[in-house]
Amino acid sequence: MSFFRRATVVLAATTALTAGLALPALAHVTIQPGTAEQGGFTKVAFRVPNERDNASTTKIEVSFPTDHPLAFVSVKPVPGWKVKVTESKLPTPVKTEYGDLEEAVTKVVWEGGKINPGEFQEFEVSMGQLPEDVDSLMFPTKQTYSGGEVVDWSEAPKADGTEAEHPAPVLKLVPAAEDADGGHATASAGTSTLSATAPPSVTPVAAASSSSSSDGTARLLGAAGLVVGVIGVVIGVLGLRRRPSA
Incomplete structure (x- = not known):
């Protein structure tokens, strides 16, 4: 019998014996x-x-x-x-x-x-x-x-x-x-509750801040446009005065 065949037989016998010993426990x-x-x-x-x-x-x-x-x-x-x-x-x-x-x-x-x-x-x-x-x-x-x-x-x-x-x-x-563990769970639950209730009170503040910023920017741009317009009118008037009469 070759070495390979002997090794295969021994392995098979060992596996069967192990399974036989394990089955009663299971x-x-x-x-x-x-x-x-x-x-x-x-x-x-x-x-x-x-x-x-x-x-x-x-x-x-x-x-x-x-x-x-x-x-x-x-x-x-x-x-x-x-x-x-x-x-x-x-x-x-x-x-x-x-x-x-x-x-x-x-x-x-x-x-x-x-x-x-x-x-x-x-x-x-x-x-x-x-x-x-x-x-x-x-x-x-x-x-x-x-x-x-x-x-x-x-x-x-x-x-x-x-x-x-x-x-x-x-x-x-x-x-x-x-x-x-229970205290930690309670604390976690409390944190979750706070997180869940925080957005309704925080969101309006953030929205108001954003709206206020937008209004300020709009007013600033409007004022700048008005200044530019006035400067344009002044330049136009000065230009008309400098033109020679016909």
Whole structure:
């Protein structure tokens, strides 16, 4: 076998191995986007790819945190899918700025639809108020296939940084943007407002100045013309006086 053919075979094998290793990572159930601000509200999508080539995904069950419950949860309809939102009584009421939260959404289930092999589906949820005292929220998810297989995506991230075999979707929480940004935005808005209102008050002044300048120029030209006319008359009279009589 020539060197060129051996290199081609090795390259093809390496590519296939790399693709094979990458596919499982890409097939995980994830939450998109993966980051949101602490203390705020956000809209996310649970992205569910179909891992099997001989079965379709027919049910998705997402569990919501009870240690840091979310007071407001709403779902966006997905054509072809039925959704059921379950609220449960919390083991211990949680104090929020809206009062004590005794019940919260603990589970959302989508079923009745179908994610075919080689396809994925996104299930959108609006939720808040996000906690301020943690840096992540985990949403264990169960994926059911048409053949009856259930894949449980519920493993927490490993301490050593390596990825678990069936990781749960995780939403990372970051500190909210500083107030300085808001102040800057307000200042910018104020500048824009001033810019928008300035022209009506400035334009008449500029127009009056221009008109006044034009009138002054016209008067100056008129006066100069009058002087030239008078000089012409005087010259004409002097000329007539100097002419000899017939």
